[in-house]
Amino acid sequence: MDTRWSLPGRSPSASAGPVSVTVTDMSRQRLCARPGCGAPATASLVFQYAVRKVWLDDLGEAQPYKIDLCSRHADRLCVPRGWTGDDRRAVAAAPVAAPVAS
Ligand SMILES: [Zn+2]
Secondary structure, eight states, rough: OOOOOOOTTTTTTOOOOOOOOOGGGGGOOOOOOOOOOOOOOOEEEEEETTTEEEEEEOOOOOOTTTTTOOOHHHHTOOOOOOOOEEEOOTTTTOOOOOOOOO
């Protein structure tokens, strides 16, 4: 008994076109990581359990260990008891004259 399959309309050159990959990461807007907050991130939070220390940095390159925060949440950041915090932002507490998107 012959049970060969017939493949309908198979075209070997159907997917021979160039594959275009769009890189949009560079200018992608990063948002505050706090739940319920969708404000643009302006700072990065880094913490290290080993030394119980928290750093606030200007928003730099996105890293898996960094937590993006908006300026409001960065300013309000509370360091856990027994931890020390270090605000290393260059623009800490400076008024930002940026247009506010409503
Ligand atoms: Zn926020």
